[in-house]
Amino acid sequence: DAGVIQSPRHEVTEMGQEVTLRCKPISGHNSLFWYRQTMMRGLELLIYFNNNVPIDDSGMPEDRFSAKMPNASFSTLKIQPSEPRDSAVYFCASSPWDAGASGYTFGSGTRLTVV
Amino acid sequence: AQSVSQHNHHVILSEAASLELGCNYSYGGTVNLFWYVQYPGQHLQLLLKYFSGDPLVKGIKGFEAEFIKSKFSFNLRKPSVQWSDTAEYFCAVRLNAGNNRKLIWGLGTSLAVNP
Numbered sequence: 001d002a003g004v005i006q007s008p009r010h011e012v013t014e015m016g017q018e019v020t021l022r023c024k025p026i027s028g029h030n031s032l033f034w035y036r037q038t039m040m041r042g043l044e045l046l047i048y049f050n051n052n053v054p055i056d057d058s059g060m061p062e063d064r065f066s067a068k069m070p071n072a073s074f075s076t077l078k079i080q081p082s083e084p085r086d087s088a089v090y091f092c093a094s095s096p097w098d099a100g101a102s103g104y105t106f107g108s109g110t111r112l113t114v115v
Numbered sequence: 116a117q118s119v120s121q122h123n124h125h126v127i128l129s130e131a132a133s134l135e136l137g138c139n140y141s142y143g144g145t146v147n148l149f150w151y152v153q154y155p156g157q158h159l160q161l162l163l164k165y166f167s168g169d170p171l172v173k174g175i176k177g178f179e180a181e182f183i184k185s186k187f188s189f190n191l192r193k194p195s196v197q198w199s200d201t202a203e204y205f206c207a208v209r210l211n212a213g214n215n216r217k218l219i220w221g222l223g224t225s226l227a228v229n230p
Contacts, residue, residue: 043159043205043223045218048217093159104149104161104218105161106159106160
């Protein structure tokens with residue numbers, strides 16, 4: 001298995017532009033998580049899905065952020081409009097239903113820079 | 116609110132020294148416990164996890180952790196560190212309540228091992 005695949009690896013965009021981050025979870029994993037990591041706030045859970053359904057989006061900072069999971073093999077995190085304070089590394093992770101065998105597997109992350 | 120505390124924010128050791136990183140959580144119910152490692156510029160990788168059974172858990176790369184329920188602790192240990200262990204270490208807890216899939220994360224401990 002190729003693991004959790006995220007794209008792009010790096011994104012530099014201008015303030016006000018729309019940014020879309022993509023994630024392909026491990027096949028067969030039921031749960032998908034979007035995290036943001038910064039030096040100041042550490043690792044923050046933004047939203048997670050079970051069986052493609054958003055379960056908890058309480059970590060989404062504001063309405064500029066939205067996430068979708070149209071099917072079991074693909075999810076997007078969109079920021080519109082982007083702001084400099086959104087600069088961070090965004091990780092996607094997936095896990096089986098009980099996370100017993102492998103825990104939570106993280107992707108390599110997308111480093112977002114908003115200038 | 117439930118939380119995870121990692122007492123040491125920065126640790127500096129020489130090679131061959133022993134390591135112990137503290138992790139405490141605040142929750143009285145059943146938990147699943149994890150330690151993840153993040154090498155410089157990379158994504159988080161699972162070091163070890165505890166779900167049930169023997170409270171002394173052995174993970175990859177010679178790491179182990181002991182779950183002490185009475186102390187709400189899950190400290191990470193390694194008898195002899197190597198330069199390649201230089202990384203950020205994160206403790207995480209999943210509250211085993213219902214269908215909860217969220218992890219609560221500590222802020223991380225930065226470990227630097229001098230050759």
